[in-house]
Amino acid sequence: MSLRFLGLMFFITSRVSAQQNDSIVVHHxxxxxxxxxxxxxWLHYLCSRIGARLSGSPQAAVAVEWSATIMKESGFDTVxxxxxxxxxWVRGDREIxxxxxxxxxxxxxxxxxxxSVGTGPKGVSAxxxxxxxxxxxxxxGKERLQGKIVFFNRPFExxxxxxxxxxxxxxxxRGHGPAEAARFGAVGVVVRSMTHQVDEFxxxxxxxxxxxxxxxxxxxxxxxxxxxLSAALKKDAxxxxxxxxxxxxxxDVQSYNVIGExxxxxxxxxxxxxxxxxxxxxxxxxxxxxxxxxxxxxxAARLFKATGIAPKRTIRVVLFMNEENGLxxxxxxxxxxRERNEHHVAAIETDAGGFMPRSIGASxxxxxxxxxxxxxxxxxxxxxxxxxxxxxxxxIGPLKKQGVALFGFHPDxxxxxxxxxxxxxxxxxxxxxxxxxxxxxxAGLLWLISEYGL
Amino acid sequence: MSLRFLGLMFFITSRVSAQQNDSIVVHHxxxxxxxxxxxxxWLHYLCSRIGARLSGSPQAAVAVEWSATIMKESGFDTVxxxxxxxxxWVRGDREIxxxxxxxxxxxxxxxxxxxSVGTGPKGVSAxxxxxxxxxxxxxxGKERLQGKIVFFNRPFExxxxxxxxxxxxxxxxRGHGPAEAARFGAVGVVVRSMTHQVDEFxxxxxxxxxxxxxxxxxxxxxxxxxxxLSAALKKDAxxxxxxxxxxxxxxDVQSYNVIGExxxxxxxxxxxxxxxxxxxxxxxxxxxxxxxxxxxxxxAARLFKATGIAPKRTIRVVLFMNEENGLxxxxxxxxxxRERNEHHVAAIETDAGGFMPRSIGASxxxxxxxxxxxxxxxxxxxxxxxxxxxxxxxxIGPLKKQGVALFGFHPDxxxxxxxxxxxxxxxxxxxxxxxxxxxxxxAGLLWLISEYGL
Numbered sequence: 001m002s003l004r005f006l007g008l009m010f011f012i013t014s015r016v017s018a019q020q021n022d023s024i025v026v027h028h029x030x031x032x033x034x035x036x037x038x039x040x041x042w043l044h045y046l047c048s049r050i051g052a053r054l055s056g057s058p059q060a061a062v063a064v065e066w067s068a069t070i071m072k073e074s075g076f077d078t079v080x081x082x083x084x085x086x087x088x089w090v091r092g093d094r095e096i097x098x099x100x101x102x103x104x105x106x107x108x109x110x111x112x113x114x115x116s117v118g119t120g121p122k123g124v125s126a127x128x129x130x131x132x133x134x135x136x137x138x139x140x141g142k143e144r145l146q147g148k149i150v151f152f153n154r155p156f157e158x159x160x161x162x163x164x165x166x167x168x169x170x171x172x173x174r175g176h177g178p179a180e181a182a183r184f185g186a187v188g189v190v191v192r193s194m195t196h197q198v199d200e201f202x203x204x205x206x207x208x209x210x211x212x213x214x215x216x217x218x219x220x221x222x223x224x225x226x227x228x229l230s231a232a233l234k235k236d237a238x239x240x241x242x243x244x245x246x247x248x249x250x251x252d253v254q255s256y257n258v259i260g261e262x263x264x265x266x267x268x269x270x271x272x273x274x275x276x277x278x279x280x281x282x283x284x285x286x287x288x289x290x291x292x293x294x295x296x297x298x299x300a301a302r303l304f305k306a307t308g309i310a311p312k313r314t315i316r317v318v319l320f321m322n323e324e325n326g327l328x329x330x331x332x333x334x335x336x337x338r339e340r341n342e343h344h345v346a347a348i349e350t351d352a353g354g355f356m357p358r359s360i361g362a363s364x365x366x367x368x369x370x371x372x373x374x375x376x377x378x379x380x381x382x383x384x385x386x387x388x389x390x391x392x393x394x395x396i397g398p399l400k401k402q403g404v405a406l407f408g409f410h411p412d413x414x415x416x417x418x419x420x421x422x423x424x425x426x427x428x429x430x431x432x433x434x435x436x437x438x439x440x441x442x443a444g445l446l447w448l449i450s451e452y453g454l
Numbered sequence: 455m456s457l458r459f460l461g462l463m464f465f466i467t468s469r470v471s472a473q474q475n476d477s478i479v480v481h482h483x484x485x486x487x488x489x490x491x492x493x494x495x496w497l498h499y500l501c502s503r504i505g506a507r508l509s510g511s512p513q514a515a516v517a518v519e520w521s522a523t524i525m526k527e528s529g530f531d532t533v534x535x536x537x538x539x540x541x542x543w544v545r546g547d548r549e550i551x552x553x554x555x556x557x558x559x560x561x562x563x564x565x566x567x568x569x570s571v572g573t574g575p576k577g578v579s580a581x582x583x584x585x586x587x588x589x590x591x592x593x594x595g596k597e598r599l600q601g602k603i604v605f606f607n608r609p610f611e612x613x614x615x616x617x618x619x620x621x622x623x624x625x626x627x628r629g630h631g632p633a634e635a636a637r638f639g640a641v642g643v644v645v646r647s648m649t650h651q652v653d654e655f656x657x658x659x660x661x662x663x664x665x666x667x668x669x670x671x672x673x674x675x676x677x678x679x680x681x682x683l684s685a686a687l688k689k690d691a692x693x694x695x696x697x698x699x700x701x702x703x704x705x706d707v708q709s710y711n712v713i714g715e716x717x718x719x720x721x722x723x724x725x726x727x728x729x730x731x732x733x734x735x736x737x738x739x740x741x742x743x744x745x746x747x748x749x750x751x752x753x754a755a756r757l758f759k760a761t762g763i764a765p766k767r768t769i770r771v772v773l774f775m776n777e778e779n780g781l782x783x784x785x786x787x788x789x790x791x792r793e794r795n796e797h798h799v800a801a802i803e804t805d806a807g808g809f810m811p812r813s814i815g816a817s818x819x820x821x822x823x824x825x826x827x828x829x830x831x832x833x834x835x836x837x838x839x840x841x842x843x844x845x846x847x848x849x850i851g852p853l854k855k856q857g858v859a860l861f862g863f864h865p866d867x868x869x870x871x872x873x874x875x876x877x878x879x880x881x882x883x884x885x886x887x888x889x890x891x892x893x894x895x896x897a898g899l900l901w902l903i904s905e906y907g908l
Contacts, residue, residue: 034613080601159488161835196887242741356810381615385839412866414887433617433650433868 026444039299047285048428055322056088070348071260081256084332092246111202112245123244146185178218179210180390189218192226203420264313273347277323284425292354300443311450332399348407349393354435355411357383482899501739501881509776510542523713535710538786540776546700565656566699576700590716600639617867632672634663642673645809646680655876718767727801732776738879746808754897765904788852803847808889809865811837817845821907
């Protein structure tokens with residue numbers, strides 16, 4: 001008996017049976033994923049054979065071709081590339097940094113922030129002013145900051161429930177610290193890495209310059225070395241800090257969002273988008289950020305094909321390019337969706353790591369909220385503890401203006417910032433089964449939206 | 455304002471306020487743990503300074519002294535050692551194993567199963583019979599098994615929701631396979647390691663001999679090598695397998711359960727036990743199994759002292775000795791509890807790793823079930839998704855006959871069997887924040903039982 005027929009049998013019965021049917025469908029996804037799933041092998045290929053894939057890099061181009069091929073081979077009905085021009089930032093030489101204690105150079109572990117300018121070949125050396133916030137920076141003013149290197153050193157808050165909450169409370173230092181420091185004449189910026197851990201790995205990530213002020217070089221420092229630098233400054237406020245980085249922004253290059261569709265049987269013009277971003281930072285191979293989200297998205301859709309379960313509405317996988325340092329792919333996608341007047345019922349983003357599922361955030365219209373809540377119990381066996389009303393994500397964000405219901409997939413967040421944007425965001429940090437539960441949760445959500453709409 | 459006073463203010467009000475108060479109390483635990491918690495540092499000391507601590511080992515003796523000191527220094531009201539004689543099994547030399555392909559010796563990664571006898575200094579060499587179950591073994595009988603080495607190779611089931619379910623479905627091969635194979639005249643046993651992973655790490659664990667039959671040497675083989683051995687057997691059914699292990703059981707030695715109490719203010723004779731096991735396998739340092747459970751138990755109790763929150767009933771931390779290969783500590787504890795006619799309201803076991811909390815199993819009387827269920831929402835922020843009716847654990851199990859309500863703490867289980875009983879169950883595999891959430895969940899549960907009884 002084919003599953004399509006099995007499904008049919010259930011569809012013609014009562015509401016209780018509908019729930020039973022949903023439960024059976026999701027269990028089929030589960031069984032397929034855990035006995036013949038491809039997500040983990042795909043992630044292995046993406047990380048270990050293609051590697052780091054920052055926008056504009058040769059590896060990003062390979063990842064585009066590879067993921068399009070994967071979706072074609074998986075039997076997607078349509079697969080295409082959506083052209084988009086993206087920034088092309090390169091790190092250059094390995095960064096060098098030290099602080100001077102007396103006459104001794106103490107080496108420190110740093111990495112350039114994404115989009116930062118270089119220091120020039122000789123590097124930058126200056127006294128350091130440590131601050132804990134942008135507000136504190138502004139109180140110091142030009143008098144205290146001119147010619148100095150600003151050291152943003154506010155740590156992650158510990159007593160918070162999620163990693164994202166801590167990140168949100170600290171990341172303004174990285175995103176806007178360099179631009180603000182430049183406003184007051186600083187010559188460089190060092191930012192404490194965005195993590196709860198005290199360890200040796202600097203965390204990169206994009207910084208945003210303000211065009212009204214000079215672009216000054218900015219780097220992240222490992223939390224362990226941030227603590228050392230801070231301690232050294234307490235002993236010697238006139239301590240000098242040196243860093244050298246040869247990163248630079250090259251001209252924009254042509255790249256692509258990769259898109260694949262499984263056409264809906266009843267309402268093919270109603271689109272359910274699911275996606276993550278294909279680009280990754282250059283320090284590692286982007287296993288959790290966001291290789292996991294890419295393979296989860298492709299695999300959640302593939303499970304429909306593999307099990308013979310047909311969605312009523314169209315499932316569209318979008319692997320966005322350039323989430324990390326420009327969001328050009330997301331903006332292009334939304335612009336074209338508007339231009340073509342496409343009807344997106346929902347957009348689901350998975351960009352929080354390949355960890356065990358915990359919750360789904362759903363920004364939907366009030367009348368649909370109860371329906372979406374009722375889905376939680378169906379997904380609970382696969383890890384979904386709650387469905388909150390906070391949906392969204394960087395790549396699907398631009399669709400909000402078009403009234404699209406936005407969903408965010410939230411796996412367990414406690415380990416995410418151990419790896420995020422570092423040299424250790426590698427394949428071995430992803431547990432196969434945790435990744436697979438993510439796939440099943442997402443496939444279940446796709447099924448429910450495709451079946452019942454919003 | 456002291457917390458004790460704060461509590462008092464709330465106690466004299468309505469039920470809604472009681473829930474608010476509970477929520478505030480658990481949040482205090484949370485805040486204390488995440489700003490001044492000791493669990494992670496304790497675990498570091500236990501793993502990295504004391505190390506592996508199999509029953510009867512010198513390290514187990516050090517761990518006893520250390521944990522008693524920790525509880526005294528943390529302000530527990532009473533701390534004592536409960537003597538118990540325990541088995542003293544030692545691994546001896548590093549195990550050696552190979553299979554003969556033609557004339558080539560292909561080395562294989564094995565480790566002796568706990569409690570196994572050795573092979574003698576020359577090792578054992580024989581043809582191999584691969585089976586997938588004890589039932590299959592029995593169908594082969596003496597004719598096919600006499601003089602052979604039996605290879606139990608049924609893998610973990612993949613399509614299961616928890617690691618424990620897969621373990622439960624495979625571990626009879628390790629626990630009873632050697633005894634059963636001996637019944638039919640086999641000369642040795644090799645068991646596929648108990649894990650979902652395909653990797654290079656053999657997983658030890660206890661095996662139980664049957665005194666009516668000879669004790670034959672038994673080892674675990676890494677899953678990677680189990681697959682190789684199986685493939686080689688398909689090519690050459692007469693293939694010979696060799697292994698050498700010099701493990702042996704020495705005379706029993708004196709050891710201890712370590713017990714510490716925080717006395718209840720209103721019903722001091724009503725005891726709420728919380729505990730894990732202090733012994734660990736010898737291949738690594740028992741970080742998840744069960745160093746995590748030990749420090750969680752001590753720390754959950756310490757949070758009461760640190761926050762000034764007094765329990766109405768007595769909280770008793772018990773670190774059991776010899777869970778891994780004899781359960782002598784658990785049996786002794788239950789015997790003495792009965793002898794002294796102690797009134798245990800509840801016993802909580804944490805022995806499933808220092809991962810993010812997921813659920814609590816509660817085997818309580820029917821009239822208390824609704825009350826216990828109502829606690830889930832209070833613990834949800836710290837990870838407790840469900841409270842099931844399946845409580846218990848190896849060390850608290852013997853208390854069941856005395857009518858004690860049994861609770862099992864169930865953190866996320868997907869990674870547990872990556873490390874369980876291997877050389878990689880080390881401190882670095884434990885995420886600090888995940889461990890801390892375990893502490894907070896357990897402290898919250900202690901509070902609720904101490905406050906409301908069952």
